Amino acid sequence: MGLGWIRRRTGHRAAKNQPGDLDMEALIPDHFLCPISLDLMKDPVTLSSGITYDRQSIDTWLEGGNFTCPVTNQVLRSFDQIPNHSLRKMIQEWCTENKRYGIERVPTPRVPVMPNEVSEILFSLAGSARNLDHQGCFECVRRIKNWAAESERNKRCILENGAASVLSAAFDSFAGDCGKKNAIVCEELLSALSWMLPAFDEESHKYLGSKASLHCMVWFLKETDDLSVKQNSLLALKQLLSCDDHTKHAEALAEIGGVNDILFKLIREKISPAITKASLMVVFYLISSSSSAGEKIKLSFLEMGLVSVLLEMLVDSERGVSERALAVIDSLCDCDEGREKAYADALTIPVLVKKILRISEMATEHSISAIWKLCKCASRQEERVLVEALQVGTFQKLLLVLQVRCGDDHTKEKTNELLKLLNPYRAGLECIESVDFKSIRRSF
Structure with missing residues (x-):
């Protein structure tokens, strides 16, 4: 042997x-x-x-x-x-x-789920959803969740047999009355869907983006105290708003009363990093929508004071939150009202400059983009923003961005244009903060 x-x-x-x-x-x-x-x-x-x-x-x-x-x-x-x-x-x-x-005994492996088993459970789930059978739906969903928890192979088998669309259709069926007797089963369905979201197809988006489904998820954000349910709802909304048909979903979500207030509260209160990041992404997709609803949503968040909240958050926040907060500020600076709010806050330029080359390449791109919009669109009354930018070391930071080749071509174009805008104001106004250049060669 x-x-x-x-x-x-x-x-x-x-x-x-x-x-x-x-x-x-x-x-x-x-x-x-x-x-x-x-x-x-x-x-x-x-x-x-x-x-x-x-x-x-x-x-x-x-x-x-x-x-x-x-x-x-x-x-x-x-x-x-x-x-x-x-x-x-x-x-x-x-x-x-x-x-x-020191050799540990090999555990007895679980038998992988077979496609026919998944198909049978999904068929039963679809029937339970049509009949609004709570118990039958619970049993099917929990069996699917147990299979998924056993191995990645099981997850692939579940997805390949169309579980996402069946679960989404079931959620849509129960969501019509989620605020009462169907809330618990909707929570269970949303939990099972949470790991499937990246693999959603057009049919899944249709069911999860229905009026009833959207109302149910917003209701969860407002009423439930379970943080995992809030997080799953936000992740589902983020997935819908990032798909090809995002404009339609953004308009439908904007029609739900109080959704802006709920999202603003979740960001301001910083319940958990995961919820904060997901909320910021939902807001980003909403305000980035080119529809009329997107403009109304943007103005609504500006009136609530979102710019100031995000700037205060950026003073001390981890990488993921900072990247998303900067993306939202960058998007808000696209409109006159957003820039006015940014001009009015004393933290705007110092915080944006501080984040250049400090967090990640993405954060640097959004910071430069926001500063570029503020400087380029500054009126004579707002020319002080150019002086302030020089005083906190923007010119040197921008030169370093070009030197270390950070960002894409659009970022480099904005950086060069910013340098030209700032150059006439340089005499006697520059300030260099040496700590900003420490370990500048580090990669993101």
């Missing part, structure tokens, strides 16, 4: 009991090793070629577009993977016998 080998150091307890075994080697039989990874197999499966592999390794091989057996190189007649229970039990027994070498 061929043997492989592996060296394991025992834990403190084993070292105390078996001090002489600390550097001893445990020899692994070759047929316990996966031919692909050369590691001890945890879930051995046999292909139609008769060769056994670890399930994770062969899954990666097949998903890479390979249609042959890695060992024999023959084309596989079937992609079925038959669990090799006998070999797995032998591996487990070997692990137990060699426990003193």
Whole structure:
């Protein structure tokens, strides 16, 4: 029998009991090793070629577009993977016998979900949704969530069989009365959908973007105290507003009374970093909409004082929040009203300049873009913004941006134009903060 080998150091307890075994080697039989990874197999499966592999390794091989057996190189007649229970039990027994070498017993793997099982559950879920059967819906959704929690392979199988659209349709069915008896089942459906959002198709967006679904998610943001439900609702709204049909969804969301107040409150109160980031992205997509509704929403947030709230937030916030806050400020500066609010706040220029080359390339791009809009559109009464920008070291920061080649072509164009705008005001006004240039070569 061929043997492989592996060296394991025992834990403190084993070292105390078996001090002489600390550097001893445990020899692994070759047929316990996966031919692909050369590691001890945890879930051995046999292909139609008769060769056994670890399930994770062969899954990666097949998903890479390979249609042959890695060992024999023959084309596989079937992609079925038959669990090799006998070999797995032998591996487990070997692990137990060699426990003193620090080798942990391989756990018994769960059987992966099959496409026909997923299809059956989704069929039952669709029926339960049509009949507004709470219990039936709960059982189906929880089974789907349990499968998804077991492995990434199960998640792929669930998605490939159309779970996103079925769950979205079910959410739409129950959402009509989410404020009363259907709230709990809607929460469960939204929780199951949360990890599927990036893979949503057009049909899923249609159901999740319905009037009833949008009202339900806004109701969750306003009424529920469960932070996970709020976060799932925000992530779903963000997904809708970032899709190809975002204008329609933005207009529908804008028609819901109080949605702007709710989003503003979530940003201002900083309940959690995840909720703050998701809220900022929803606001960004809403105010970036080219529709008339987008302009009304933008004015509404400006009247609430969103610019000042974001600037105060930027003084001390982590990278993800800062990037999103700067993106919102940049978008608000597109209109006259937004620039007026920015001119009126003493923190605007110092904070925006401070963030250049401090957080990330994206943050630098948004900071420069916002400063460029403020300086380029400044009237004679607002020319002080150019002087203020020079006083806090903007000119030197912009030169460094060009030197380290930070940003895309649009950012470089804005940087060059800003330098030209600032140059006439430079005499005797420049201020250099040396700490801003410390470790400038670091990558983002």
